[in-house]
Amino acid sequence: QKEVEQDPGPLSVPEGAIVSLNCTYSNSAFQYFMWYRQYSRKGPELLMYTYSSGNKEDGRFTAQVDKSSKYISLFIRDSQPSDSATYLCAMSESGNTPLVFGKGTRLSVIA
Amino acid sequence: DGGITQSPKYLFRKEGQNVTLSCEQNLNHDAMYWYRQDPGQGLRLIYYSQIVNDFQKGDIAEGYSVSREKKESFPLTVTSAQKNPTAFYLCASSIEYRGLAFFGQGTRLTVV
Numbered sequence: 001q002k003e004v005e006q007d008p009g010p011l012s013v014p015e016g017a018i019v020s021l022n023c024t025y026s027n028s029a030f031q032y033f034m035w036y037r038q039y040s041r042k043g044p045e046l047l048m049y050t051y052s053s054g055n056k057e058d059g060r061f062t063a064q065v066d067k068s069s070k071y072i073s074l075f076i077r078d079s080q081p082s083d084s085a086t087y088l089c090a091m092s093e094s095g096n097t098p099l100v101f102g103k104g105t106r107l108s109v110i111a
Numbered sequence: 112d113g114g115i116t117q118s119p120k121y122l123f124r125k126e127g128q129n130v131t132l133s134c135e136q137n138l139n140h141d142a143m144y145w146y147r148q149d150p151g152q153g154l155r156l157i158y159y160s161q162i163v164n165d166f167q168k169g170d171i172a173e174g175y176s177v178s179r180e181k182k183e184s185f186p187l188t189v190t191s192a193q194k195n196p197t198a199f200y201l202c203a204s205s206i207e208y209r210g211l212a213f214f215g216q217g218t219r220l221t222v223v
Contacts, residue, residue, distance in 0.1 A: 008151065032210030043117075043201055043214035044154075051210075088153065095210040096161060098144055098169065103153035 003027050006089055006102025015111050019076040023089035023102045026070065030091040033065050034099065035074045038086045047087075048074060079109045114138065117202050117215035123223050124189070124196065132187045132218045134202035141207045143185035147171060148199040148217075157200075160185055161207075189220065197222045 006023045013019055021035075031052055036044035048063040050056050050072075056063045062075040072091075076083055086106045090099040115136045124130045136143065142161045146154040156169030160179040174193025179185055185204075189196045199219050203212040 006153075034211070036214075041199075041217070041219070043115075043216045046211065046213060049211055090154075090212075092210045096142065096207060097210075098156050098159050099154075099210070099212050100156075101146075101154040103151065 003100050004089065004091065004102040007105055008103050010106040010108060012108045012110060013079055015079060015081060015109055017079050017109070019079050019083070019107060019109075021074040021076075021087050021089075021105050021107070023072050023091075024070055025072075025091060025100075027091075027093070027100075028067075028070065029093040030100075032092045032095065032099075033063070033072050034090045035061075035063055036088040036090060038088060038104065040085075044088055081109050081111045084108045115202060115204055115213060115215035117200075117218050119218060120216065122218055122220045124220060126222055127191045129188055129190050130220065132189070132200055132202075132220070134185045134187065134215060135183055136185075136202075136204045136215075137183060138204055138213065139182070140204035140213075141182070142205045143179070144203040144205070144212065145169075145175075145177065145185070145187045146201045146203065148201060154201065157187065196220055 035048040038044040060077045064073045086104040088104040089102040118133045144159040145157040158177040160166035176188045202215045205212040
């Protein structure tokens with residue numbers, strides 16, 4: 001079993017839809033959880049950052065962490081064509097250990 | 112502007128040659144990382160360094176080497192021992208004890 005599992009998609013939704021992206025993990029020691037957005041042929045950019053459990057909201061984006069279920073989610077409200085990208089979840093045990101990434105979910109938002 | 116600069120953006124290598132990818136950061140971050148990205152594979156860790164003159168192997172270090180002589184710089188050499196080097200290489204740096212990593216724009220290496 002891989003440490004971080006993420007459905008690669010592709011996921012295609014109409015403009016304005018609510019998008020739900022998810023990752024599961026097996027390592028209960030993970031405490032830092034991140035979502036990155038990667039456009040084609042570009043480096044990933046940090047989208048959301050959460051320490052331990054709970055929710056975090058930033059504009060149209062909401063990140064949720066459920067450590068009891070080893071499950072994290074990213075919700076995108078009122079999705080836009082500019083949201084079309086690959087979304088990578090990442091996590092680490094401590095602030096000084098390297099991130100472990102999911103394989104990424106490719107999202108297309110159709111106008 | 113603060114950030115992470117990778118160069119070159121595109122690199123072509125003949126089989127049997129060593130090539131070095133550059134990564135420079137002016138964010139004053141202590142830790143730096145190299146990841147490799149292949150289609151459908153996500154990001155896989157090659158090497159990382161938490162302080163100058165020290166570095167650790169990641170999950171796929173075979174065929175690669177690094178150095179960390181300065182805090183700002185973490186070059187990656189892809190040696191001829193790397194059997195399948197064609198990939199997108201990403202350099203990152205992170206704030207100590209925060210777990211946040213920021214990425215450069217990547218170098219696409221192609222073996223010709």
